[in-house]
Amino acid sequence: MSQPAAKLPFWVDFGLIPLLNLVAAFAVAGLVVAVIGENPLDVARIIIYGAFGYGEGVGFTLFYATNFIFTGLAVAVAFHAGLFNIGGEGQAYIGGLGVALVALGLDPYLPWWLLAPLAVIGAALFGALWAYIPAVLQAKRGSHIVITTIMFNFIAASLMAYLLVDVLNPGAGSMSPGTRFFNAEAVPPRLSEILAPFGVDLGGSPANLSLIVALLAALGLWLLLWRTRLGYEIRALGHNASAAAYAGVPIARVIVIAMLISGALAGMMALNPVLGDQGRLLLEFPGGAGFVGIAVALMGRSHPLGVILAALLFGMLYQGGSELAFEKPSISRDMLILIQGLVILFSGALENLFRPAVARIFAPRAA
Amino acid sequence: MDWLTFLNVLDSAVRLSTPLLLACLAGLFTERAGVVDIGLEGKMIAGAFAAGAVAVFTGSAWIALLAAIGASVFFGLVHAFACVTQRGNQIVAGVAINFIALGLAAVLGQSWFGQGGKTPAPPNSGRFTAIELPYAAEAAQMGPIGRFYADVVSGHNLLVYFAFLAPFLSWWLLSRTRFGLRLRAVGENPAAVDTAGVSVTRLRYSGQIICGALCGVAGAYLAIGLNAGYLNNMTAGRGYIALAALIFAKWRPVPALFVCLLFGFLDASANRLQGVSLPSVGVVPVQFIQALPYILTVILLAGFIGKAIPPKAGGVPYVKER
Amino acid sequence: MNLENGARPAAIELIGVSKSFGPVKANSDIHLRVDKGTIHGIVGENGAGKSTLMSILYGFYQADSGEIRINGRPVEIRDSQEAIRLGIGMVHQHFMLVENFTVLENVLLGAEGGALLGKGKAEARAKLAALAREHGLEVDPDALISDLPVGAQQRVEILKALTRGAEILILDEPTGVLTPDEADQLFEVLKQLRAEGKTVLIITHKLREIMAITDSVSVMRQGKMVGTLRTAETSPDQLAEMMVGRRVLLKVEKGPANPGLPALTVENLTLRDGAGVERLKNVSLTLRRGEIVGIAGVAGNGQSELLEAIAGLRKPSSGRILLDGAPIPHDPRALRELRLAHIPEDRHKMGLVLKFETRENSILGYHLDHRYGGALLNNSAIEAECQSQMEAYDVRPPNSRLKTANFSGGNQQKIVLAREFERGPHVLLIGQPTRGVDIGAIEFIHRRIIEMRDAGKAILLVSVELDEIRALSDRVLVMFDGRIVGERPPETDERELGLLMAGVTGAGAGPGAGTSERGAA
């Protein structure tokens, strides 16, 4: 944003500096690790091995990344329209309801390859629906979308708790707040099953076809934003609302449409855990992915490709972190939260920490 | 609701709105200075954990309060360094602080106390306990107003009284002092402040320091005022609600008091309404009652307050040379 | 530098000052000497580095190298506080005011006189009253800045400097937003300050003003100091040539108009803003093909609202707007299809999305046109469009992928003009076509506007530059307080127009509008 104009070589800008930021984040995390008496290098090795070192780890990394691609894209598209959608969590949660209703209603009749597309629609529709009211309130009444979406997160939690405990619960004898399992035939195969014939071993990882949907969504969003008139209008609105009005962009409508897309993307996140992994709808399944989406979108500069990369990074942290908790009983799972925070801080907010120094080394050569 | 019930709900509302109010004012100081703060939650957590931990070590509520303020201010300084010195994205910095504080509290707590991030209960001297105001007992016998004094006004801990004084102090600070004038100006037009020969950086750091201090008090209130000890994630999203309250109050201190009281009141009423059977509806699902404050907030927002205009320079790092 | 001078130390002396913003050399090796008790002008094209130089003097930027002497003493101006201490005050090109503060608070900011405001406030109030008495700089200390007209905001800036005891006053393009009358008042104040022994540095694009008020003048071009001259010994033509590096035509060449059928008719238009304030009061006008109707007026008297109402951006509360006899739709998009083009007054706020690539801006408002693609945008068509626009309007650099924010003001304005003019509109609404644009570009833009008229277009022109209005228009309407208070031929005496603009209506010139404190300075 506010760079000294000195141009750096591409690989420095997009390779070296991000790497330095990550290293710094891990260095601070390493300090904490050392304080509680573990070897930081060991920890780093475990995380990286856990995330990429073997098939199942990779599968889990991809599985988590799928969640974050969806929620990251959701936040990103709203950003492009100048809106801060902090409600991805609630939209994803309600999106899960869409998936579940489709699956519960149709799983006796349809095979997975017919059901899955309907579930995608269900997820998108319900997610969009949950974004609709805040969007309209923002567009028509100027109610601050940050607050309304926060409120809608809480409302979603209550609504879903009610539905899962009292309405959709299979009833007597079932302890866990959730729906029944979907028919096995209605659940799409996992990537591990699909790739096994090709000699790729993803172990028992839950990565599934939602990943493909996520990547398609990223591509679609890129096309939408930079190749369509709607995308043009969304970006114009986000950069300069009065210029957009001048250009005849129907502001209220574009706000609502952008939020609907955002909500739909967030809602589609539900496909991954609900249909792809658990095969049923569980209480609180989004598990904070909506909030991680904010970080992912910001780190990915709201660009679909950036979002995918940032989502992979967070997927890696999630999976590597669980490996860590597994291998090192003395390091609790909370360590992972700390590391995530440090990564967000150093690669996000402190992204320019090393730039001046690096620029001093590389700028002369570039000039 | 009869009068006594109402007083009870109000009493509860006062307690519930206290952390909101402190966090809301915290946000006010930094946002009026032009630094958006979504990291209130994290700073409160830092404060709560520090208070809980130090109360156990020292057994002194006051030292614990200082520690809480210190820890929160530390995160405020990190935030300021990222957003002011490094001109980083303010929202990212806030999100990062929320994660870091939560993770660090748990990791350190586990390492120090071995209870999964929780701090053990401090001795009573390590807590701020309720104080009875003079003549509360007598007043209770003297009709509805007396009851109000005895039930609602009296019987809170010191931090509550501080919190309810704070909006007025803040108002005075912002509108009547040199510092306040400059702080407000820097959130609206930092270039104007800069050309007046006043350091934008120093002002924005000050905003974050005050923010940290107030979050620290809020955290201490949670950990050693209301509760006895820190518990993982015990802020339970209050930092976000405080942010909502801040927008609701249009970034002004005295309205912030009323908004936070309103939120507290809605919350307290929700607690009270659980399981109450309504005519012709029957028992309302608990979940609905719990969602009620949020639903009402949305309705109020849609119907009454209209557009809230944030400080103009908020969210944008100040860059003199492009 | 060729001014021989007595032994008196100069009020300001700059020796070899340089400053770069990244790769941009905004100032390189600048030498400047300004004598105490004089008014010194600085002229130069957009981006010549004038503002940068003054900001260095004011401590807002740090020079990369060079020396500054104030009253003969070498000084180091690390920040504005230091500059203020040295008796330097500055009125910036973009006002440095806090909009939702009162005048008093703005004056107080940075000079509060104590940790509490009470005492300082009283003192500042007294100072303001005294300054108002001495210099006629009247302004209500309790008014909100955002409620003040720009002229008054500028007074606040000057008052800020004077209350801090400035001995050297720097004004960066102070008259861009003033009526001639207000400008004259300002010049009176400046002369008075000179008489008190203060030194004034003034940046302006208006050579007439340089000639009228300065004692000496320096010319800058592309970051360098081209020369310093005694005003008495130079001429506007010479200065213009020094600025641009070639001969420029200062007068607009224009033949007589051939007005045709009415293209645009406004009938009894009234408009209330969001707060319910009437911004337009019963405005009526007719615009014919092949003529330029200029609307003169001090900023904030309803011209912007009028343009925006016609452009479909604001909904009138009553009255009609007819385009070729048919009521207009309230939709900018539909209006564009009806061949109504609109150059907004503020290119940054409305005319451009600064963060867009320029080719994206070249279709802003026309992005739904089928030429630029159907479901997907056709980038090569957009690219071609942008290239042809950039070529036709000599936009520099002609790089369609560059973010528009990275172009200079004049080039940005050309980008807007090219977009709107090149699509062959029938009716043109033009707001402030040359605001903040340098002489070379002004010449170019004015020629284009005349060409459009001669091609039979109907043009409604709003400008706060009275010179511009008089030079381009075939008829002049004057707006004051939301009304049209008179129509005059363009040759009308400047004084008379100025009075009308201030709401002083002469004999039978439209509905009786009295003086009001808003417009009268």
Next chain:
Amino acid sequence: KPAIVYDLGGRNDKSFNESAYTGAAKFKEDTGVEFRDFEIQNDSQREQALSRFARQGFSPIISVGFSHEGAVSKVAPQFPDTQFVIVDSVVDLPNVSSIVFKEHEGSYLAGVAAVLASETKKVGFVGGMDIALIRKFACGYVQGAKATDPKAEIFQNMTGTTGAAWADPVRGGELAKSQMARGADVVYHAAGGTGEGVLQAVADAGKLGIGVDKNQNDLHPGHVLTSMVKRVDTAVYDTFKQAQAGEWRPGLKVFGLAEDGVALAMDENNQALITEEIAAAIAAAREGVISGEIQVHDYMSDSACPVQ
């Protein structure tokens, strides 16, 4: 090589997870045998953790919490030689043993004790998240209270609808205060960490609280009437022991009052509070339940509670 997989609440949840950990720790202390454990962070890790422990040769593997039901049913068949144990739910497989508790029976006793200790005959219940399991606690408690004094008034509150409801002592405290303001002088909680706020508020007000899951009598001695302990620790300990001795058997194991799987905690901290009358009533009720004379309705059996 025993292992434990906890539920989302984590090892130190002040509740059944922690209790499981306590049992395992005691086993380690007694036998010197190391165990491994894992705190999951999301639903997807259940299977991952189970199959991972199984692959590395751990057995028995105890999954704590009903949410593991799906994962256990999926993973157990893949490792027929590994012994799996699920707590709080039933999985009918040849290599799985299921341990369930009759929380309603223990809560029934808590209800009896609460009403007897109450001077106002008004008692409170604060639950964590509003889910069936917690309603099971509440329902048993209400039955006990009503059976002791049909005119007793019971205030029930749930803390929330998200996971935060297990760790919000502030709201827990407020709920307790609101119940006390309505006259309650004994408050029973089944709310994990939130419950600490309940017990704190009750103690601050000089009233009585009832702890849950593990013995919480020592938190505020003199202000915790008793605790409805759920012996997950014993169950874990016994399981490990049996496995060590080669006596582990699959199948359903129900821990009720009869098995001492649930009980009211009595120790020196609440000695003074439990009068002879109360102790006798508790004992009688316990006998009644064990003998079948008293039928305590299980909320889970039909998702309904006969009394309110």
